[in-house]
Amino acid sequence: MNWSMYTADRTTHLKIVVVGLAAALMIAVIGISARELNLGTDIMTAQNPTVIKAGGPVVLTDDSRGSTIR
Structure with missing residues (x-):
């Protein structure tokens, strides 16, 4: 009767x-x-650091009246 966890014998539980x-x-x-x-990715990034420079300001408009969100 090993078909249920309640009626299983000791070896089945083991x-x-x-x-x-x-x-x-x-x-x-x-x-x-x-x-x-990590396939050496830490070494590669330490030798050649990536520098990301900020771009210029961006103006986004959401409606036709031209109100701007900065």
């Missing part, structure tokens, strides 16, 4: 716990590896 822990461990390892593996 299997469920082991599969859950293995999945959690695998997700944690993948997450840590992805965070550490």
